[in-house]
Amino acid sequence: MRRLTALLAGLIFGLGLLLAGMSNPAKVLGFLDLGGAWDPSLALVMASAIGVALLPFTWARRQQRSLLDAPMQLPQKRELDRRLIGGSLLFGIGWGIAGICPGPALTLLLGGYWQSLLFVLAMLGGMWLFTALERRRTH
Amino acid sequence: MVIDWAHFTPWTALAGGALIGLAASLFVVLNGRIAGISGLLGSLLQRGTDGRDEKALFLLGLLAAPLLWSLFGALPEIEFQTGWPGLVLAGLLVGLGTRYGSGCTSGHGVCGISRLSPRSLVATLAFMASGFATVFVLRHLWGG
Numbered sequence: 001m002r003r004l005t006a007l008l009a010g011l012i013f014g015l016g017l018l019l020a021g022m023s024n025p026a027k028v029l030g031f032l033d034l035g036g037a038w039d040p041s042l043a044l045v046m047a048s049a050i051g052v053a054l055l056p057f058t059w060a061r062r063q064q065r066s067l068l069d070a071p072m073q074l075p076q077k078r079e080l081d082r083r084l085i086g087g088s089l090l091f092g093i094g095w096g097i098a099g100i101c102p103g104p105a106l107t108l109l110l111g112g113y114w115q116s117l118l119f120v121l122a123m124l125g126g127m128w129l130f131t132a133l134e135r136r137r138t139h
Numbered sequence: 140m141v142i143d144w145a146h147f148t149p150w151t152a153l154a155g156g157a158l159i160g161l162a163a164s165l166f167v168v169l170n171g172r173i174a175g176i177s178g179l180l181g182s183l184l185q186r187g188t189d190g191r192d193e194k195a196l197f198l199l200g201l202l203a204a205p206l207l208w209s210l211f212g213a214l215p216e217i218e219f220q221t222g223w224p225g226l227v228l229a230g231l232l233v234g235l236g237t238r239y240g241s242g243c244t245s246g247h248g249v250c251g252i253s254r255l256s257p258r259s260l261v262a263t264l265a266f267m268a269s270g271f272a273t274v275f276v277l278r279h280l281w282g283g
Protein backbone atom coordinates (compact mmCIF):
# COMPACT_ATOMS: atom_id res chain seq x y z
CA MET A 1 0.00 0.00 0.00
CA ARG A 2 2.79 2.44 0.91
CA ARG A 3 4.45 1.72 -2.43
CA LEU A 4 1.26 2.72 -4.21
CA THR A 5 0.85 5.92 -2.20
CA ALA A 6 4.52 6.80 -2.83
CA LEU A 7 4.01 6.43 -6.58
CA LEU A 8 0.76 8.42 -6.45
CA ALA A 9 2.34 11.23 -4.41
CA GLY A 10 5.21 11.43 -6.91
CA LEU A 11 2.81 11.60 -9.83
CA ILE A 12 0.72 14.37 -8.25
CA PHE A 13 3.90 16.24 -7.37
CA GLY A 14 5.08 16.07 -10.98
CA LEU A 15 1.72 17.15 -12.39
CA GLY A 16 1.79 20.08 -9.96
CA LEU A 17 5.27 21.14 -11.13
CA LEU A 18 4.13 21.03 -14.77
CA LEU A 19 0.88 22.94 -14.14
CA ALA A 20 2.58 25.53 -11.95
CA GLY A 21 5.22 26.37 -14.56
CA MET A 22 8.07 25.25 -12.29
CA SER A 23 9.27 22.86 -14.98
CA ASN A 24 9.77 25.67 -17.48
CA PRO A 25 13.32 26.99 -16.92
CA ALA A 26 12.51 30.26 -18.72
CA LYS A 27 9.66 30.92 -16.28
CA VAL A 28 11.81 30.13 -13.25
CA LEU A 29 14.48 32.55 -14.50
CA GLY A 30 11.75 35.16 -15.05
CA PHE A 31 10.86 34.78 -11.38
CA LEU A 32 14.49 35.04 -10.26
CA ASP A 33 15.07 38.17 -12.37
CA LEU A 34 14.12 40.91 -9.92
CA GLY A 35 16.11 43.45 -11.91
CA GLY A 36 14.26 42.90 -15.19
CA ALA A 37 10.60 42.23 -16.02
CA TRP A 38 9.64 40.19 -12.95
CA ASP A 39 7.18 37.30 -13.17
CA PRO A 40 5.90 36.74 -9.59
CA SER A 41 4.02 33.50 -10.44
CA LEU A 42 6.37 31.18 -8.61
CA ALA A 43 5.93 33.04 -5.34
CA LEU A 44 2.27 32.01 -5.58
CA VAL A 45 3.26 28.39 -6.26
CA MET A 46 5.23 28.30 -3.04
CA ALA A 47 2.59 30.14 -1.01
CA SER A 48 -0.14 27.84 -2.28
CA ALA A 49 1.87 24.66 -1.64
CA ILE A 50 2.71 25.78 1.91
CA GLY A 51 -0.90 26.85 2.52
CA VAL A 52 -2.13 23.36 1.62
CA ALA A 53 0.65 21.49 3.44
CA LEU A 54 0.73 23.50 6.68
CA LEU A 55 -2.05 21.64 8.53
CA PRO A 56 -1.05 18.11 7.43
CA PHE A 57 2.56 18.79 8.49
CA THR A 58 1.41 20.26 11.80
CA TRP A 59 -0.48 17.02 12.40
CA ALA A 60 2.48 14.89 11.26
CA ARG A 61 4.89 16.62 13.65
CA ARG A 62 2.87 15.33 16.60
CA GLN A 63 2.69 11.71 15.45
CA GLN A 64 5.04 8.78 15.98
CA ARG A 65 3.52 6.72 13.14
CA SER A 66 1.95 7.64 9.80
CA LEU A 67 -1.63 6.72 8.89
CA LEU A 68 -0.27 3.65 7.07
CA ASP A 69 1.75 2.75 10.18
CA ALA A 70 5.20 3.78 8.97
CA PRO A 71 7.55 5.54 11.39
CA MET A 72 7.26 9.32 11.05
CA GLN A 73 10.68 10.30 9.68
CA LEU A 74 11.10 14.03 10.09
CA PRO A 75 14.54 15.69 10.20
CA GLN A 76 15.79 16.22 13.76
CA LYS A 77 18.74 18.54 13.17
CA ARG A 78 18.40 22.01 14.69
CA GLU A 79 21.73 23.79 14.19
CA LEU A 80 22.14 26.53 11.59
CA ASP A 81 25.62 25.59 10.47
CA ARG A 82 28.00 26.46 7.65
CA ARG A 83 27.09 23.35 5.68
CA LEU A 84 23.40 24.27 5.61
CA ILE A 85 23.97 27.87 4.57
CA GLY A 86 26.97 27.28 2.27
CA GLY A 87 25.27 24.36 0.54
CA SER A 88 22.06 26.33 0.04
CA LEU A 89 23.97 29.30 -1.37
CA LEU A 90 25.71 27.00 -3.88
CA PHE A 91 22.40 25.42 -4.83
CA GLY A 92 20.92 28.90 -5.43
CA ILE A 93 23.78 29.80 -7.78
CA GLY A 94 23.13 26.65 -9.82
CA TRP A 95 19.38 27.34 -9.78
CA GLY A 96 20.05 30.89 -11.01
CA ILE A 97 22.28 29.75 -13.88
CA ALA A 98 19.84 27.31 -15.49
CA GLY A 99 16.47 27.84 -13.76
CA ILE A 100 16.22 24.14 -12.90
CA CYS A 101 15.94 22.60 -9.43
CA PRO A 102 15.95 18.85 -8.69
CA GLY A 103 12.18 18.16 -8.97
CA PRO A 104 11.66 19.77 -12.38
CA ALA A 105 14.94 18.24 -13.58
CA LEU A 106 13.35 14.81 -13.11
CA THR A 107 9.96 15.77 -14.56
CA LEU A 108 11.72 17.08 -17.66
CA LEU A 109 13.93 14.02 -18.04
CA LEU A 110 11.55 11.93 -20.14
CA GLY A 111 10.38 14.93 -22.15
CA GLY A 112 13.08 14.25 -24.73
CA TYR A 113 15.21 17.35 -24.12
CA TRP A 114 18.99 16.84 -24.28
CA GLN A 115 19.34 19.74 -21.87
CA SER A 116 17.51 17.95 -19.08
CA LEU A 117 19.54 14.76 -19.60
CA LEU A 118 22.79 16.72 -19.39
CA PHE A 119 21.60 18.63 -16.33
CA VAL A 120 20.51 15.48 -14.49
CA LEU A 121 23.81 13.73 -15.25
CA ALA A 122 25.74 16.74 -13.91
CA MET A 123 23.45 16.90 -10.86
CA LEU A 124 24.02 13.20 -10.13
CA GLY A 125 27.74 13.90 -10.52
CA GLY A 126 27.50 16.66 -7.93
CA MET A 127 25.65 14.37 -5.53
CA TRP A 128 28.18 11.62 -6.08
CA LEU A 129 30.99 14.11 -5.42
CA PHE A 130 29.33 14.98 -2.10
CA THR A 131 29.15 11.32 -1.11
CA ALA A 132 32.80 10.78 -2.09
CA LEU A 133 33.97 13.86 -0.15
CA GLU A 134 31.96 12.81 2.89
CA ARG A 135 33.43 9.32 2.83
CA ARG A 136 36.90 10.80 2.70
CA ARG A 137 36.14 13.13 5.63
CA THR A 138 34.86 10.38 7.89
CA HIS A 139 37.67 7.92 7.16
CA MET B 140 10.69 46.75 -10.04
CA VAL B 141 8.67 46.05 -13.17
CA ILE B 142 6.06 43.29 -13.09
CA ASP B 143 5.96 41.11 -16.19
CA TRP B 144 2.15 40.93 -16.48
CA ALA B 145 2.31 39.18 -19.86
CA HIS B 146 3.91 36.10 -18.29
CA PHE B 147 2.14 36.26 -14.91
CA THR B 148 -0.03 33.13 -14.51
CA PRO B 149 -1.65 33.36 -11.07
CA TRP B 150 -4.31 30.65 -11.48
CA THR B 151 -2.12 27.84 -12.79
CA ALA B 152 0.52 28.86 -10.23
CA LEU B 153 -1.97 28.56 -7.37
CA ALA B 154 -3.47 25.31 -8.67
CA GLY B 155 -0.08 23.74 -9.40
CA GLY B 156 1.19 24.83 -5.99
CA ALA B 157 -1.88 23.24 -4.36
CA LEU B 158 -1.10 19.92 -6.11
CA ILE B 159 2.52 20.11 -4.91
CA GLY B 160 1.29 20.79 -1.37
CA LEU B 161 -1.21 17.92 -1.63
CA ALA B 162 1.48 15.49 -2.82
CA ALA B 163 3.89 16.50 -0.02
CA SER B 164 1.03 16.13 2.49
CA LEU B 165 0.07 12.67 1.25
CA PHE B 166 3.67 11.49 1.42
CA VAL B 167 4.17 12.64 5.01
CA VAL B 168 0.72 11.67 6.34
CA LEU B 169 0.62 8.23 4.68
CA ASN B 170 4.30 7.27 4.30
CA GLY B 171 5.82 9.34 7.09
CA ARG B 172 8.41 10.76 4.70
CA ILE B 173 9.57 14.17 3.47
CA ALA B 174 8.95 14.81 -0.23
CA GLY B 175 12.36 16.39 -0.76
CA ILE B 176 13.57 15.50 -4.22
CA SER B 177 17.31 16.05 -3.68
CA GLY B 178 17.17 14.12 -0.40
CA LEU B 179 15.30 11.18 -1.94
CA LEU B 180 17.61 11.06 -4.96
CA GLY B 181 20.78 11.54 -2.94
CA SER B 182 19.90 8.86 -0.42
CA LEU B 183 19.27 6.37 -3.24
CA LEU B 184 22.85 6.99 -4.37
CA GLN B 185 24.18 5.96 -0.96
CA ARG B 186 24.54 2.51 0.50
CA GLY B 187 22.46 1.32 3.40
CA THR B 188 19.42 3.49 2.77
CA ASP B 189 16.08 2.42 4.22
CA GLY B 190 12.84 2.41 2.24
CA ARG B 191 14.50 2.30 -1.18
CA ASP B 192 11.35 1.04 -2.85
CA GLU B 193 9.13 3.87 -1.58
CA LYS B 194 11.71 6.51 -2.45
CA ALA B 195 12.29 5.09 -5.92
CA LEU B 196 8.54 4.85 -6.58
CA PHE B 197 7.99 8.48 -5.59
CA LEU B 198 10.71 9.52 -8.03
CA LEU B 199 9.27 7.21 -10.68
CA GLY B 200 5.93 9.01 -10.29
CA LEU B 201 7.75 12.29 -10.84
CA LEU B 202 9.37 10.93 -14.01
CA ALA B 203 6.07 9.55 -15.27
CA ALA B 204 4.06 12.74 -14.70
CA PRO B 205 4.72 14.28 -18.14
CA LEU B 206 3.79 10.99 -19.82
CA LEU B 207 0.44 10.93 -17.97
CA TRP B 208 -0.09 14.61 -18.77
CA SER B 209 0.53 14.10 -22.48
CA LEU B 210 -2.24 11.47 -22.63
CA PHE B 211 -4.72 14.28 -22.02
CA GLY B 212 -3.14 17.25 -23.72
CA ALA B 213 -0.05 19.01 -24.96
CA LEU B 214 2.72 19.57 -22.42
CA PRO B 215 3.05 23.16 -21.21
CA GLU B 216 5.70 25.36 -22.79
CA ILE B 217 9.25 24.41 -21.82
CA GLU B 218 12.13 26.66 -22.82
CA PHE B 219 15.77 26.25 -21.86
CA GLN B 220 17.86 29.41 -21.89
CA THR B 221 21.23 27.94 -20.98
CA GLY B 222 23.89 26.37 -23.20
CA TRP B 223 25.72 23.17 -22.36
CA PRO B 224 28.57 24.63 -20.28
CA GLY B 225 26.05 26.45 -18.10
CA LEU B 226 23.87 23.36 -17.74
CA VAL B 227 26.84 21.24 -16.62
CA LEU B 228 28.01 23.86 -14.09
CA ALA B 229 24.45 24.42 -12.84
CA GLY B 230 23.80 20.69 -12.45
CA LEU B 231 27.03 20.17 -10.48
CA LEU B 232 26.26 23.10 -8.17
CA VAL B 233 22.66 21.97 -7.64
CA GLY B 234 23.74 18.39 -6.88
CA LEU B 235 26.57 19.36 -4.54
CA GLY B 236 24.76 22.28 -2.89
CA THR B 237 21.51 20.46 -2.15
CA ARG B 238 23.40 17.58 -0.52
CA TYR B 239 25.54 19.86 1.65
CA GLY B 240 22.50 21.99 2.44
CA SER B 241 20.33 18.91 3.12
CA GLY B 242 17.55 19.95 0.76
CA CYS B 243 16.18 21.96 -2.13
CA THR B 244 13.05 23.84 -3.12
CA SER B 245 10.79 20.91 -2.19
CA GLY B 246 12.43 19.60 0.99
CA HIS B 247 13.25 22.97 2.54
CA GLY B 248 10.98 25.36 0.63
CA VAL B 249 7.73 23.40 0.81
CA CYS B 250 8.01 20.62 3.42
CA GLY B 251 10.44 22.38 5.77
CA ILE B 252 8.59 25.67 5.92
CA SER B 253 5.28 23.81 6.32
CA ARG B 254 6.62 22.11 9.44
CA LEU B 255 7.97 25.47 10.65
CA SER B 256 11.63 24.36 10.66
CA PRO B 257 14.04 27.26 11.31
CA ARG B 258 16.78 25.39 9.39
CA SER B 259 14.57 25.16 6.31
CA LEU B 260 13.55 28.80 6.53
CA VAL B 261 17.22 29.84 6.64
CA ALA B 262 18.11 27.46 3.77
CA THR B 263 15.21 28.78 1.65
CA LEU B 264 16.22 32.39 2.25
CA ALA B 265 19.82 31.48 1.33
CA PHE B 266 19.07 29.75 -1.97
CA MET B 267 16.48 32.34 -2.98
CA ALA B 268 18.96 35.14 -2.25
CA SER B 269 21.78 33.52 -4.21
CA GLY B 270 19.36 32.63 -7.03
CA PHE B 271 18.22 36.26 -7.32
CA ALA B 272 21.83 37.48 -7.11
CA THR B 273 23.05 35.02 -9.75
CA VAL B 274 20.38 36.00 -12.28
CA PHE B 275 21.08 39.67 -11.58
CA VAL B 276 24.77 39.22 -12.23
CA LEU B 277 24.29 37.07 -15.35
CA ARG B 278 21.56 39.17 -16.94
CA HIS B 279 22.34 42.71 -15.88
CA LEU B 280 26.05 42.93 -15.09
CA TRP B 281 27.79 40.22 -17.13
CA GLY B 282 25.73 40.33 -20.30
CA GLY B 283 24.26 43.81 -19.88
